[in-house]
Amino acid sequence: MLAIKTEGLCKDYRLGFWRRRTRVLHALDLTVEAGETFGYLGPNGAGKTTTLKLLLGLVLPSAGRAWLLEQEVGDPEVRAAVGFLPENPSFYDYLTGEEFLAYGARLAGIPRRRAREQIAALLDQVGLMGAGRMQLRKYSKGMLQRIGLAQALLGDPPLVILDEPMSGLDPIGRKEVRDIILRLRAEGRTVFFSSHIIPDVEMICDRVGILLGGRLARVGRLDELLGTEVESVEVTAVGLPEPIVEELGVLALAPPLVQGGRALFRLRGDVEVDKLLRRVLEAGGRIASVTPQKRGLEELFLAEVRAGARR
Amino acid sequence: MSRRGVLGATLTVAAMIAVVPLSLALERRAPPAEGGVGPAPVLLRASILRPLLLGFHPLAADLYWLRTIQYFGAHLQTDEQIPHLYGLVDLVTSLDPHFIDAYQIGGLFLAIGKRFPEAIAIYEKGIAANPQRWELPYDLGRLYFLDLKDEAQALRWWEVTDRLPGRPHYVPRFMARLYTKTGSLETAFELWNAMYEGSDNEWVRKTAKQEMQKILAQMKAQTAPKAGR
Amino acid sequence: MRIVAIAFMAFTEAVRDRILYSLLAFALAMIGSSIVLVRLSVGGEAKIVKDLGLGAISLVGVLIAVFIGVGLVSREIDRRTIYTIMARPICRAEFILGKFCGLGLTLLVNVAVMTVGLLSLAWLLEGRWSPELLPAVLLAYVELLLLTAAAILFSAFTTPTLSAIFTLSVFVIGRLIGDLRAFAEQFGGAGLRALATGLSYVFPNLARFNISEASVHALPLGTGYIPLALLYGGAYLILFLAAAMAIFARQDLK
Ligand SMILES: Nc1ncnc2c1ncn2[C@@H]1O[C@H](COP(=O)(O)OP(=O)(O)OP(=O)(O)O)[C@@H](O)[C@H]1O
Ligand SMILES: [Mg+2]
Numbered sequence: 051m052l053a054i055k056t057e058g059l060c061k062d063y064r065l066g067f068w069r070r071r072t073r074v075l076h077a078l079d080l081t082v083e084a085g086e087t088f089g090y091l092g093p094n095g096a097g098k099t100t101t102l103k104l105l106l107g108l109v110l111p112s113a114g115r116a117w118l119l120e121q122e123v124g125d126p127e128v129r130a131a132v133g134f135l136p137e138n139p140s141f142y143d144y145l146t147g148e149e150f151l152a153y154g155a156r157l158a159g160i161p162r163r164r165a166r167e168q169i170a171a172l173l174d175q176v177g178l179m180g181a182g183r184m185q186l187r188k189y190s191k192g193m194l195q196r197i198g199l200a201q202a203l204l205g206d207p208p209l210v211i212l213d214e215p216m217s218g219l220d221p222i223g224r225k226e227v228r229d230i231i232l233r234l235r236a237e238g239r240t241v242f243f244s245s246h247i248i249p250d251v252e253m254i255c256d257r258v259g260i261l262l263g264g265r266l267a268r269v270g271r272l273d274e275l276l277g278t279e280v281e282s283v284e285v286t287a288v289g290l291p292e293p294i295v296e297e298l299g300v301l302a303l304a305p306p307l308v309q310g311g312r313a314l315f316r317l318r319g320d321v322e323v324d325k326l327l328r329r330v331l332e333a334g335g336r337i338a339s340v341t342p343q344k345r346g347l348e349e350l351f352l353a354e355v356r357a358g359a360r361r
Numbered sequence: 362m363s364r365r366g367v368l369g370a371t372l373t374v375a376a377m378i379a380v381v382p383l384s385l386a387l388e389r390r391a392p393p394a395e396g397g398v399g400p401a402p403v404l405l406r407a408s409i410l411r412p413l414l415l416g417f418h419p420l421a422a423d424l425y426w427l428r429t430i431q432y433f434g435a436h437l438q439t440d441e442q443i444p445h446l447y448g449l450v451d452l453v454t455s456l457d458p459h460f461i462d463a464y465q466i467g468g469l470f471l472a473i474g475k476r477f478p479e480a481i482a483i484y485e486k487g488i489a490a491n492p493q494r495w496e497l498p499y500d501l502g503r504l505y506f507l508d509l510k511d512e513a514q515a516l517r518w519w520e521v522t523d524r525l526p527g528r529p530h531y532v533p534r535f536m537a538r539l540y541t542k543t544g545s546l547e548t549a550f551e552l553w554n555a556m557y558e559g560s561d562n563e564w565v566r567k568t569a570k571q572e573m574q575k576i577l578a579q580m581k582a583q584t585a586p587k588a589g590r
Numbered sequence: 591m592r593i594v595a596i597a598f599m600a601f602t603e604a605v606r607d608r609i610l611y612s613l614l615a616f617a618l619a620m621i622g623s624s625i626v627l628v629r630l631s632v633g634g635e636a637k638i639v640k641d642l643g644l645g646a647i648s649l650v651g652v653l654i655a656v657f658i659g660v661g662l663v664s665r666e667i668d669r670r671t672i673y674t675i676m677a678r679p680i681c682r683a684e685f686i687l688g689k690f691c692g693l694g695l696t697l698l699v700n701v702a703v704m705t706v707g708l709l710s711l712a713w714l715l716e717g718r719w720s721p722e723l724l725p726a727v728l729l730a731y732v733e734l735l736l737l738t739a740a741a742i743l744f745s746a747f748t749t750p751t752l753s754a755i756f757t758l759s760v761f762v763i764g765r766l767i768g769d770l771r772a773f774a775e776q777f778g779g780a781g782l783r784a785l786a787t788g789l790s791y792v793f794p795n796l797a798r799f800n801i802s803e804a805s806v807h808a809l810p811l812g813t814g815y816i817p818l819a820l821l822y823g824g825a826y827l828i829l830f831l832a833a834a835m836a837i838f839a840r841q842d843l844k
Contacts, residue, residue, distance in 0.1 A: 063842075106677045109842040126681040134677035140670045142599070144606045156595040157678040201674060370748060370756070379785065386782065412769035415762060416648070416800040419641040423627070423634065430632050459807040462633030564632045 052120055053209050053240035054082040054105065059114035061100050061264075075100050075264045077114065082242055082257070084119075084208070087235045089251035090244040091347075092261035093355055098244040099137055101261070102213050105242075106134050119209055130159065133205070137213035137244075139198035143187035147178060147197050150186060154201040165204070172200040177226060191218040199227065203234075210234060212243035216250055228254055252347040260351060262358040268350070275350060280342045283323050285315045290335040301326050312338065407455030414456075422457035429453060429463075433470045446470055447479040454483070458490040465500055469568070472508050480504060488521075495525035499532065503552050512539050531555055546583070550576045592680050593688040600692020604658055614700055617650035621707050628715070636716050637806055643708030644726055644802040647701055651734040652761055654697060659741025660753035662689040663838065672843055683835040686742060690831060693738050701731050725816055726805035732823040733799035737761055739830035746837040763789065764796030794826040 061075040075097045082088045092098050103109045105116055107123050121128040141150055148169055155165035173182045176196040181189065189197065195218045202210055215231070216224045224247070231254050234241050245251050251258060252272065259269040268275060282303060288311060290298075295313045299306050301322045307314040317323050323340070330337060411418045429449040436443045450467035454460055464487030471480035484501040491497060502518035505511040516539045522528050523536065531551070538548045550573060557569035604610050624642040628635040663686070666672035676685065705727050712720045740760045744753035767790045774786035798819055804811055 063844075103673075103843075106673075108673060108676055109844060110840065126679050126684075128679070129677055130679040132677070134674070136670065136673040136677070138670075139674065141674065142603065142671055144603065153595065153599055154674065154678065157592055157675060157680060159592070159679065198674070369744075370752065379789075386778065412766055412773075415765040416797055416802075417645050419637075419803050419806060420645040423631075423638045423641050426634060426638075427627060427630050430630070457803065459803065459809060460634060460637065462637070466633040562633055 051084040052081055052117065053084045053086065054080065054088075054116075054118060054242055055120075056080045056101075056105075056116040057114055059101070059104060059116050060112045061097070061104060061109065062112040073112075073264065075104070078266055080259060080266060080269065082240060084240050085235075085238050086256045087231060087241045087254055088243070089255035089258040090242065090261065091246075091248070091251060091258055091351060092244070094246075096261040097264040098261055099213055100264075102134075102136075102211055102242075102244065105211060106132070130205075131207050131209060133202035133207040133210045135195075135198045135202040135210075135212040135215055137217070139194055141186050141194070141197070144185060146183050146185050147173065147189070147200075148182040150197065151201055151204060154204050158205045160205045168204060168206075169200075172203055175203070175230065176200045177223070192220060192223050195219055196223065199230065203230075207239075209240045209242070212241065214245055215243055216245060216247050224250065248346075248348045248351055258347065260354050262354060267354050267358060272347065276345050276347060281345045281349075282343045283317045283319070284339075284341045284343055285317060285323065285326055286338040286340075287313050287315070287326075287330045288336045288338050290330060290333060294329070294333045294335070298326055298329060316343075407452050410452075411456055418456045419460075422453050422460055422463070425449060425453045425456065426460070426463055429467065429470075433474075437473070441474070443470070443474040443476070446474060447476065447483070450483055451486070454486060454490070461487070461491065461494055461496060464491075464497055466562075466565070468500055468504065469565070472504055473568075477504070477509060493525060495522045495528040495532075498522045498525070499528065502535075503556075506539075506545075507549055507552065512545075515539060529555065529559065546576055546580055550580075592678075593684050593691060596675075596680075596685060596688025597691035597695060600662060600689050601695045604693065604696040607658070609657065610654065610696065610700070613650050613654055614703065617646045617700075617704050618707055620646035620650075621704065621711060624711065636712060639712055639715055640708070640720065640723060640806045641802070643704070643711065644723065644730065644806070647704045647708070647727060648730045648733070648800070648802070650704070651697055651701060651730065652737060652758075654700060655693065655734045655737040656741055656754050656757045656761070658696070659693055659738045660745045660750045660757060662693060662742055662745065664745045664750050664753070667843055676843060682839045682841075686746075686831065686835050686838055690738060690742055694735055697731065697734050697738065701727060701734070722808045723802075723805050725811075726800075726802045729799040729801055729816065729819055729823075732820060733796050736764075736794055736796070736799075736823055736826055736830065739827050739834065743830050743834040743837070746834045746841065760793060761796065764793045765800070766797075767793050768795050768797045794823070799823060 056078050059075060059078040059080075060073060062071045062073050064070065065072050078101060080101075090098050090101070100109065104111055105118060105123060106129065107126070116123045118128045119131055142153075145153065151169045151172065152165060155162075155169070160168070169182070173179055176199050178193060178196050178200065181193060186194065186197065195215070199212070199215060202212060212231075215227050219227060228250055231241050231243070235254070235256075255272060257269070257271050258275065260267045290313055292308075295306055295308060298313075298315065302315040302317055304316050315326060317326060327337060327340075410421070414421050429446065432449060433443060433446055436446075446467075450463060450471070453463045453467070457463070464483055468480045468483045468487075471477070471483060481501065481504065484497055484504065487494075487497040488501070498518045498521040502515040502522060505518065506515035516536060519532055519536050519539070523532050535548060535552065553569045553572045553576065557566050557573065560566055560569070621639075621643045624639040627638050627642070631638060663672075666675070672685075676682070705723075709720060709723065712723070737757060737760065741753060741757040744756040748756070767786070771786040771790045774782045778786065801811065801815075803809075
């Protein structure tokens, strides 16, 4: 079963005084299988939020179609099975956390008794146990993010769509959100989320898509996209005189980084590594570490963005 | 704003702008004011003012009524000149044509100021607007009888009163008196007394009481010379 | 069910808003001030109390309907609170209807409070209840519902400030239109007559919902006047709400 599917999805916004049409999403074709955890990456203004709003029917497509759980998104009933956390969420600030969740549960059609149990459990899960009776206007940014996540999980939806779920959270909060997403994955639910925080995405996603300027530049499984071969080797040497560092710099991919008597070299392959190690020992230096570098998501992302800029 | 929004806004603004020339055109075409009473301290004629009050005209009538009372009270104490009273009462009763108290008390005010044609005009306006209310023809008959000594007219209006629902029991008695043309002072006394008994308005009761005392004095003066003779 | 939830939330929001209390206090002060005016008057005491009370109910209701009404939907969009709501299984029309019912309920409570205040004061003055005022209150409430629907309609496509202006002009034109038409028929040319007639179908004739004068003087209305007025108001209500829903359904929430 497909959790999300889009076909030629386009969005035009009218901008400026003359209300000129600007296409911010270009014929997006995307599928997300049920049970997948999908990371949606892209620089600011790439159109991530726009995509998510289209999926939830908050904005209407200029062209193309989209399905959630194999139902077309025009039908409001689709959203009964979807939880959504908007970016920088803002809620009725005169409600308490509990009241707000209860309201969400009523709108989602969850029976009252089950809603009450769920609300307590969810508040606990997102780390807001003590704050359920507090008005939302007194919540901090991170607390709002947490209550937003809690309302997205109301009713155990099989599909959860999160717009930048980690933004505004402290490191502990980020880890908690990561754990929640991992738990949802373990329960076999589909999570589709956008993010800027690449290590988080790298750690928890099955598949990622990279959106650039409203176009999907790359999409695929993480291991396919990143490959397994070693991209470069980083060598740290200690106790080298400065002229030697400069001399060895020609072997490296980038000028060496020198700090407090330690020098860091990034080398292309084994040949360069052999040459460098030999010369360091000859010059009376010591080798502190040798680390092979695989291509990471961050590099892929940056490379895509650079390539996108050249296009 | 969407194109539809612009269209909607334009239409609505156009409609709003249209209100001004429309009302100006109306004022130009409106029939000339009925002369006679002189300049009233009223800015707009009731026919223009009433629609502009957007349905709050009964409230405006109340406020003008309070102003009418102040005007009457102030001038009665000073120069006893009340040239604008008719204009005010007319405005009040145009704003709220069913404001019976305004006709009754306004008519009384005008009678006290000896402005009888105006008082009659006010009563007649009230009778035309409220043909089912006995109070107004009754008061008009009393005005004819007491102030203008016109028994024929008084009889005429009391006959009107007699046919209306809720009229008091003493109306036929007054009519009988007029038919037999007897005892006009006694009738006057009873008229004022009926007013005294029938009203719970302090000012009206006070006025009626003063008039009764005057008539009592008159009756004494009439009987005293007879006895002396 | 979901409409009820949205309506109750709109009601809750209004109840927790200070605007409502200040307007209600203003209304009660206005009704209460009639005691002072009555002392200044010779005659018409009960009438003054009733005129002022019905006027206050109408005026304050209009202010609530307009100024809360234009924010019902637009404020949700501005503050982005609408995202978590419209991401639920709710259609746009339900949202509009729920908001409308919520303000309708708020107005009902307000009108009820003011009416109780007015009737009690009239009772103090006259020593009897004045049930003849209730039809006037009922139709005044229908008028307020119409203005609420108009406020929602305008706020679906323009800014709150402009919406408030437009809604107030619906009130003004709606209350004027009958007189305007009568004047045009009497004195106007063909163009003016056509314009007034056209306007009188576009705008509801709100003066038809203002029977306070007749109620205060206990004058008879034509037979079936009130049911007919309710139907007339219902028809415009449907038109306004349908237009608001149609516009809102095609709108991007951003
Ligand atoms: N309401 C709007 N009206 C007009 N243009 C908009 C609107 N919302 C977004 N855009 C434009 O659409 C493009 C994509 O915006 P979007 O919010 O989808 O980006 P994003 O990928 O979510 O960015 P970020 O990472 O900063 O959240 C941007 O160029 C933005 O200017
Ligand atoms: Mg975004």
